[in-house]
Amino acid sequence: MGWRNVPYEALCLCFRTTMPLSTQSQPGEQHVFVASLDNARNLSNILKAIAFKDHAIFSATPNGLKVTVEDSKCLQANAFIQADIFQEFTIREDLVGFQINLTVLLDCLNIFGGSAVSVAGMSTVLKMCYRGYGYPLTLFLEEAGVVTVCKINTQEPEEPIDFDFCSTNVTNKVILLSESLKEAFSELDMTSEVLQITMSPSQPYFRLSTFGNSGNAHYDYPKDSDMMDLFQCTKTQTNRYKMSLLKPSTKALALSCKVSVRTDTRGFLSLQYLIRNDDGQICFVEYYCCPDIEVDDE
Amino acid sequence: MKFRGKIVDVACLNHFTRVISTISKLTKSCILRLTPQHLFFVLSGKVTNGGVSMWCELSQANFFDEYQMEGFSPEDNEICLEVTPENLSRALKTTQNAKAVKVKLTKKHCPCLTITAELPTLSSISRVVTHDIPVEVIPRRLWHEFKEPSVPDFHVSIYLPPLKTMKNVVDKMKNLSNFLIMEANLRGEMNLKIETDLVSVTTHFKDLGNPPWGDDASQGGGAARRWDPEAMTQARVDIRKLQQFLIGQQVNPSKAMCNIVHDTVVHLILLHEDVSLQYFIPAVA
Amino acid sequence: MDCVISGGNVRVLAKAIHSLSRIGEELYVEPQKDGLALRSVNSSRSAYACFLFAPLFFSRYTIPTCQTFRCKMAIKSVQAIFRSQVSLEKTVEKCHIKLEEQKNRLTFTLHCKHGLLKTHNLSFQDSESLQAVFDKDSYGNVFRCNPRLLVDTVTHFPPSLEEVTVSVNDERMWVRNHVEEHDQGKTMLTELCLGSDEFEHFAAQNHNSITFCLKELRGFLVFAESTSLPVSMYFDEPGSPVVLCVTDSVLEGNFVLATLSDDVNHCRSNTGLANSSPPPPDDFMNDDMDSYLISMDTSIAPAPSSAGAPTPPFVAPACSKQPAVANHRARLYSEEEDEEDLGSSEGPPNKKFCSLFFGSVLPPSSQTSTQPVMTQEVLASDSEDDSEV
Numbered sequence: 028m029g030w031r032n033v034p035y036e037a038l039c040l041c042f043r044t045t046m047p048l049s050t051q052s053q054p055g056e057q058h059v060f061v062a063s064l065d066n067a068r069n070l071s072n073i074l075k076a077i078a079f080k081d082h083a084i085f086s087a088t089p090n091g092l093k094v095t096v097e098d099s100k101c102l103q104a105n106a107f108i109q110a111d112i113f114q115e116f117t118i119r120e121d122l123v124g125f126q127i128n129l130t131v132l133l134d135c136l137n138i139f140g141g142s143a144v145s146v147a148g149m150s151t152v153l154k155m156c157y158r159g160y161g162y163p164l165t166l167f168l169e170e171a172g173v174v175t176v177c178k179i180n181t182q183e184p185e186e187p188i189d190f191d192f193c194s195t196n197v198t199n200k201v202i203l204l205s206e207s208l209k210e211a212f213s214e215l216d217m218t219s220e221v222l223q224i225t226m227s228p229s230q231p232y233f234r235l236s237t238f239g240n241s242g243n244a245h246y247d248y249p250k251d252s253d254m255m256d257l258f259q260c261t262k263t264q265t266n267r268y269k270m271s272l273l274k275p276s277t278k279a280l281a282l283s284c285k286v287s288v289r290t291d292t293r294g295f296l297s298l299q300y301l302i303r304n305d306d307g308q309i310c311f312v313e314y315y316c317c318p319d320i321e322v323d324d325e
Numbered sequence: 326m327k328f329r330g331k332i333v334d335v336a337c338l339n340h341f342t343r344v345i346s347t348i349s350k351l352t353k354s355c356i357l358r359l360t361p362q363h364l365f366f367v368l369s370g371k372v373t374n375g376g377v378s379m380w381c382e383l384s385q386a387n388f389f390d391e392y393q394m395e396g397f398s399p400e401d402n403e404i405c406l407e408v409t410p411e412n413l414s415r416a417l418k419t420t421q422n423a424k425a426v427k428v429k430l431t432k433k434h435c436p437c438l439t440i441t442a443e444l445p446t447l448s449s450i451s452r453v454v455t456h457d458i459p460v461e462v463i464p465r466r467l468w469h470e471f472k473e474p475s476v477p478d479f480h481v482s483i484y485l486p487p488l489k490t491m492k493n494v495v496d497k498m499k500n501l502s503n504f505l506i507m508e509a510n511l512r513g514e515m516n517l518k519i520e521t522d523l524v525s526v527t528t529h530f531k532d533l534g535n536p537p538w539g540d541d542a543s544q545g546g547g548a549a550r551r552w553d554p555e556a557m558t559q560a561r562v563d564i565r566k567l568q569q570f571l572i573g574q575q576v577n578p579s580k581a582m583c584n585i586v587h588d589t590v591v592h593l594i595l596l597h598e599d600v601s602l603q604y605f606i607p608a609v610a
Numbered sequence: 611m612d613c614v615i616s617g618g619n620v621r622v623l624a625k626a627i628h629s630l631s632r633i634g635e636e637l638y639v640e641p642q643k644d645g646l647a648l649r650s651v652n653s654s655r656s657a658y659a660c661f662l663f664a665p666l667f668f669s670r671y672t673i674p675t676c677q678t679f680r681c682k683m684a685i686k687s688v689q690a691i692f693r694s695q696v697s698l699e700k701t702v703e704k705c706h707i708k709l710e711e712q713k714n715r716l717t718f719t720l721h722c723k724h725g726l727l728k729t730h731n732l733s734f735q736d737s738e739s740l741q742a743v744f745d746k747d748s749y750g751n752v753f754r755c756n757p758r759l760l761v762d763t764v765t766h767f768p769p770s771l772e773e774v775t776v777s778v779n780d781e782r783m784w785v786r787n788h789v790e791e792h793d794q795g796k797t798m799l800t801e802l803c804l805g806s807d808e809f810e811h812f813a814a815q816n817h818n819s820i821t822f823c824l825k826e827l828r829g830f831l832v833f834a835e836s837t838s839l840p841v842s843m844y845f846d847e848p849g850s851p852v853v854l855c856v857t858d859s860v861l862e863g864n865f866v867l868a869t870l871s872d873d874v875n876h877c878r879s880n881t882g883l884a885n886s887s888p889p890p891p892d893d894f895m896n897d898d899m900d901s902y903l904i905s906m907d908t909s910i911a912p913a914p915s916s917a918g919a920p921t922p923p924f925v926a927p928a929c930s931k932q933p934a935v936a937n938h939r940a941r942l943y944s945e946e947e948d949e950e951d952l953g954s955s956e957g958p959p960n961k962k963f964c965s966l967f968f969g970s971v972l973p974p975s976s977q978t979s980t981q982p983v984m985t986q987e988v989l990a991s992d993s994e995d996d997s998e999v
Contacts, residue, residue, distance in 0.1 A: 131524050134500045138528065140493035163524075173490060175528040207726060210697050214728075216690060241687035242715060242732035249725040412798045419766045419800075435795035450781065450805025454766055457799040 060087050060123045060157040063115040067153035067168060069304040070108060071136035074129065076282050076302065076312045077104035079275035083129035084184045085164075088122050095187045096129060101317040102272040103188055104279070112308055115154075123157065125181040127164055135177040139170040150305075157181070190315040196291040199226035199260040201233050205283045205300070207254035211235055211246045212277045215270070219243075221319050222270050226290060227263035233288075237270075256285060266294040267319040279312045294318035326404050326462070328359055328430040331391040338426055341388045342417040343575055344381070344600055349410035350572040351379055351604065356463060356471045357438075359394055359404040362386070366410070367471045376607040377566055380474055387599035397465055404430065405463035405471065408438065416440045416456035424451075435459050474605065477592055478548045479584035480558040482538060483509040485593075486530045488581055491517075492571040494528045499564045501526065504609065507567075507591055508559035509583070511535050511552065519564075536582050548586070558587040560608035567591075570604045578602075611641040611679065611709040614670040620705045620720075624692035625836045626661045626863065630685060632829025633659045633865075637685040638740045639716065641673040641709075645861075649740045650685060656868035657826045658742040661833075667860040669704070679709070681734035683716065691718050691730045701726070742866045746844035746853040750815030751778060754842045755808065757834035757856075763802050764828060773870070774827070776845070776852075777819035781806050788821045788870075810840060820845050820869040822852050830854045830865040845869070 064070055077083070077096045084095040091109040110116040139151050154167040163178040215222065219237035226233055233248040233255075250258040276298055280286060283300035290296055298314040332338045348355065348366050358365040364385055370378035385392045396402035420426050420442035431439040437457040444452040463471075485491060494517055498505055502519035509515040513533045519526050538549070552558065570593055578595035585591055588608050595602040615623055626648060630637060634650035634657075641647075645664040651657065665671040673679075692698060706719040713731075720728040763785050767774065773788035786801035806812035834841045834856045845852040849871025856863045 128523050131501060134497045135524065135526060138494055138497045138526065139490065171490070172532075173486065173528060173530055175494070175526060177524060177526045179524045180522070207724065210694060210701070210726075211728075214690065214693055214697075216687075239687070241684045242730060244728065244730045247727040247729070249727075252725040254724045254726070409798075415768065416798065416800070433799070437799075446805070446808055448805045448808040450807060452805065452808065453803040455799075455801045455803070457801075459795050459798065 057119075057158065058117075058156045059119045059159045061115060061117045061155065062087075062092070062113045063152070063154040064113055065150065065152055066305055067136050067151040068141060069112060069306065069308070069310075070153065071133055071141055072282060072304060073106045073108060073302055073310050073312060074133055074136070076279035076300065077106045077275075078129050078133060078278065079104070081128050081130050082126055083132070084124065084126050084187055086122060086124045086184070086187075087118055089118055091116070094129075097188060098272060098275075100188060101269070102275075103190060103315045104275070105313045107311045107313075109310070112304070112310065123159075124184040125157065125160075125164070126184045127179055127181050131179055132164075135166055135175075135179060136168070138168055138175045138177070139173070190295060190317075192289075192291055192295055192297050192315055196293075197289050197297075198262050198292055199264055200257065200287065200289045201226065201248075201250075201255060201260070202257035202285055202287045203233075203248065204254045204256065205280050205286050207248065207252075208286055209277075209280050212280055215274075216244055217270065217274075219270055221267040222273050223265060223267045224288070224290070224296065225263070225265045226260045226288075228260045229263070232258070232260070257287075264290055264294065266290060266296065268296055268316050269319050272316055273314075276314045279314065283312070326397060326430065327393070327395040328404055328428075329391075329393050330385070330389040330428045332388060332426045332428075333390045333424075335422075337388050337390075338417070338423070339421070340600075341383075342414070342421065343577075344383065344602075345410055345417055346414045347572060347576050347602070348379070348381055349414040351569050352377075352410065354407060354409050355379065357406045357408045357460075358471060359406070360396070361394060361402060364388075365471075365473075369470055370605060370607070375563060375566060378474060378605045380601075380603040382473075382601045384599045401465060401468075403468070405465075405468050406430075406436075406438070407461040407463060408458065412456075412458045413438070413440075416458060419454060419456075420444070423454075430460075431457070433457050436462050474603065477584060477586050477590055477605075479592065480548045480552045480587045481509045481511055482536050482549065482582060482584045483511075483513065483515055484534045484536060485581040485583050486515070486533060488571055488578070492568075495564065495568050495571055498526060499568055503564055504561050505564040505567060506559050506561045507583070507585060508557040509533075509585055510557050511549070511554035514557075515583075516557070558585050560585050560588060560591045560606075561610070562591055562606045562608060566606045570606070576600065576602070611646075611674065611707065612670065612672045613641075613646065613668045613708075614704055614706050615667070616669045616704040619667055620692075620702050621698050622667075622837065622861070623663070623705065624698055625833045626663075626861075627685070627688055627692055629829050629833035629863075630659055630661070631689050632832065633657050633826055635685060636682045637688050638680065638682045638737055639734070640678070640680045640739075642678075643673070646671070651740060651742075652826070657823060657866070658740075659826070659829070659863070659865045660742070661861060661863045664860045664862075674709075679711070680737045680739060681716065682737035683732050683734040687730075687732055688718075691720070691728075697722070742851075742864075744851055744853055744864075744866050746855070746864075749844040749846045749850075749853070750813075751818075751845050752811065752813045752842065753778075753783070753809050753844075754811035754840050756810070757831060757838065757841045759804070759808055760827070760841065761831050761835050763804065764824065764831065766800055766802055767824060771824050773821050774824045775819050775821040777817075778814040779817045780814055783809075783812075783814075811842075816847065818847060820848050820850075820852055822867045822869045826865060826867050827854070830856075830863075833863060 074094060077094065080096050080098055082096070086093045086095070089110065091107060091112070094106045095103060097103045136153065141151070149171055151168050151170045156165045156167075160183075163180050166175075166177040166179070168175045168177070216237040216239035218239035218241070221238065223236040223238070224234070225231060225236065231245070231247045232250040235246040237244050248255060279298070279300040279302070283302045285301040287299040288296070289299075295318065296316040298316075300312040302310050302312060304310060332341060352368045356367040356369075358367060362385060364383045366379065366381040368377065368379035370376050394404060396404055417426070417440065420440065423442035423444055426440060426442045429439045429441070431437045433439070436459070438460050440456045440458065442454050444454060446452045495505065498517065498519045501524055502521050504519070506518040507515070508518065513531060513535055515530045515533055517528045576595060576597055578597045580596040582594050583591060584594070590608055591606045593604045593606070627637065630648060630650040634652045636650065638649040639646070640649070642662075645662045645667065647660060647662050649658070649660040701722040701724075702720050703723065704721045706717075706721070708717045708719070710717060715731045715733050718730045718732070722728065767787055771787050775786050775788045777784045783804045783806070784801055785804070787797070787799060789797045789799060830841075837856065837858070839856050839858050842855040843852065844855070848869055851866045851868050854865040854867070
């Protein structure tokens with residue numbers, strides 16, 4: 028299930044807000060990438076879902092923007108914001124890539140507070156510009172006539188790890204309402220080093236297990252539960268993933284309405300989150316995680 | 326020296342509580358000066374509190390239904406105490422729906438400001454809460470340290486934007502940097518800037534207006550009159566100090582303004598009909 | 611043991627466990643004929659709490675018939691099962707508790723909406739019997755009220771406060787923060803005065819004051835407030851534990867908290883009330899303002915006329931074998947005290963110590979006072995001990 032062929036709801040395009048004169052790009056300044064949004068939260072919220080490390084890789088293509096964050100070569104999170112979510116999305120190259128500090132970017136995007144419902148439905152209007160290699164990413168943010176200009180330094184992008192997670196190799200897949208997993212993730216026994224996921228065509232169907240200091244716990248979701256949107260398990264598979272790696276995905280879970288859990292023949296885990304933004308548009312966040320090598324055979 | 330006061334009106338009590346709570350956010354300890362007409366909360370700019378000073382003036386008649394005091398002497402009819410605003414604030418917060426709140430200067434195991442409140446209950450005997458807040462009486466010979474500061478000879482005086490907006494911006498800037506540059510001109514424009522290795526951020530406010538100080542502004546050398554109206558005057562300040570001040574937005578001031586002496590000091594003023602709060606943040610290099 | 615709790619009673623059990631977690635680190639579980647007993651005790655054994663859930667509380671209650679079984683486990687891990695208040699209210703339908711003695715584990719299974727099953731297998735240790743010896747019925751002071759009254763009372767005190775002092779006479783109860791002598795003059799004293807008719811039952815045979823830990827009282831109120839059942843408080847003389855109770859037809863909760871056996875405690879009051887009649891009605895205009903006159907020179911500390919004797923919070927041996935907390939007192943003699951005592955008798959003592967010394971030498975009672983600090987009886991101060999462990 029690639030992000031590009033996911034059906035999304037009709038976009039409700041808002042009227043484009045014109046930026047004040049001071050924020051217009053100077054004539055002659057050639058930007059390789061310009062994007063604007065009527066509501067900066069539509070970007071900042073989805074970035075929050077992957078904000079577990081400072082360094083983020085931005086890759087913009089004519090299709091949209093992909094932001095990648097990685098941890099220990101074992102975990103990768105990607106946020107996808109399609110081009111048509113933006114009111115303006117101009118790109119002069121096939122691929123524009125740079126690395127940026129995500130924590131700083133989020134503070135900038137939320138400079139006016141970034142609260143859900145600001146007074147009188149006011150939202151922060153955003154314009155992002157990038158002139159190319161070596162230049163900072165420039166943000167123009169405007170709310171209620173106040174303008175903030177941010178210049179965030181960029182670095183050369185590192186090549187994201189290719190997890191080679193291929194849908195043809197998927198053995199098991201379930202789609203759950205996020206609500207039901209949120210509860211489980213908020214209650215996870217953090218003294219357990221791993222989270223074990225069992226997926227099986229027979230009992231226990233879909234099970235999350237922890238092994239902590241004072242005992243173990245199993246959360247079982249029957250395949251016919253109302254919470255289960257889709258259940259496609261072909262083979263019993265039990266894999267363990269480092270708790271410390273999976274914990275950050277809770278942020279994505281909190282923002283999403285549905286989550287797709289998949290494992291492939293190698294035991295790699297893919298978690299895809301469907302996130303609805305303030306305007307009802309749909310974006311995706313995906314987490315990939317390697318299984319824990321030291322599998323206990325006991 | 327004697328002092329006692331009584332607040333009956335709920336709105337006055339809430340307002341008083343908010344003012345004290347704001348002060349408690351600004352300083353751990355300060356001087357409370359009681360005069361027949363006013364209460365002053367004073368923090369003089371010592372190095373120990375980062376050079377910050379504060380002057381908060383409350384007209385007693387606007388808060389107290391009864392107010393009686395007898396100062397050091399008929400000539401020096403004042404009482405000067407060192408108080409912990411946090412204690413006052415905590416005590417007042419527990420009296421929010423009281424029928425009446427009394428504040429007295431008392432002698433217990435040590436000098437205290439005693440706050441007594443009658444709380445509403447269904448019982449015939451009222452529920453009474455008493456807070457004894459230890460204070461230190463400041464001897465007459467030290468009073469001169471706690472006089473009202475004069476308005477500095479500023480280059481630019483400007484009205485502040487909505488404090489809520491300013492607070493959001495400063496809070497986020499605080500995450501990015503420890504220092505902030507405030508700059509403003511006489512055309513009603515003010516910028517807040519931070520700059521680090523990773524990022525530079527500037528927030529531009531415009532059409533803020535410049536308060537008409539008239540001849541009052543000439544208290545110093547009239548620096549503002551010689552200042553180019555277009556030019557920005559600036560001061561680099563410890564961002565935490567500004568952040569603390571902005572918590573003062575809960576007082577809901579009718580006017581908020583700021584005077585900047587280039588590279589020297591930022592003088593912030595909040596005015597509410599019966600309260601004025603002045604706060605001085607020294608510029609850092 | 612094999613028992614099932616359904617619906618709203620799961621929430622009651624959860625509250626009880628949260629409440630017990632404010633007392634100690636371990637949960638003692640004992641299925642008895644008369645119900646399931648859940649207990650906890652703090653590390654210094656100066657606070658003990660017990661809930662007994664009657665068989666009728668459960669929709670199924672079966673216990674081993676042959677021998678008695680007792681165990682203990684980390685309370686945190688039990689608490690974690692019931693952590694989410696939201697899910698307890700919205701999704702949990704029943705809770706099944708089953709003992710698997712062979713595997714040395716106690717299994718809690720929560721059956722939730724949408725078929726979700728949460729199974730927690732907790733390991734346990736065998737435990738000794740944990741029983742506090744107290745006879746609340748012999749106590750002279752008995753009060754009963756809606757838990758709201760106590761909840762409203764404790765909200766006046768900061769979360770960091772360790773101990774409160776409760777004083778009573780025939781008409782009133784005073785609750786104030788307990789302040790150590792050396793903190794007087796620095797710490798804000800807060801006192802709440804409650805009229806007897808705010809209580810459902812108010813019987814004060816002994817007009818005295820007791821001091822105990824606020825943390826455990828707050829823990830008790832976590833439970834009491836959620837049930838809205840009337841709460842009872844029993845106490846006697848200082849040093850005897852205070853007992854807090856909440857009861858209905860299917861459950862009973864008892865919290866037993868040690869009190870400071872501080873003989874002079876009751877004369878330390880900020881309005882001098884404990885044994886005196888209630889203060890005269892406070893007429894604003896007639897109030898004698900002169901009595902509030904304050905001397906200008908604050909460099910001399912005011913005479914400790916109303917100050918009581920010192921109460922150094924001596925710590926009892928870390929873990930007494932004796933499980934009962936009732937009348938658990940420790941007579942301690944430490945070298946430090948000796949030195950302090952010596953220091954005070956030689957040379958000009960410093961002011962702080964001086965008042966401390968005088969307070970000890972001149973108690974209202976006739977006790978010999980040559981070595982007042984050494985002979986003082988002090989109860990283990992739990993909060994101090996907790997911070998050390």
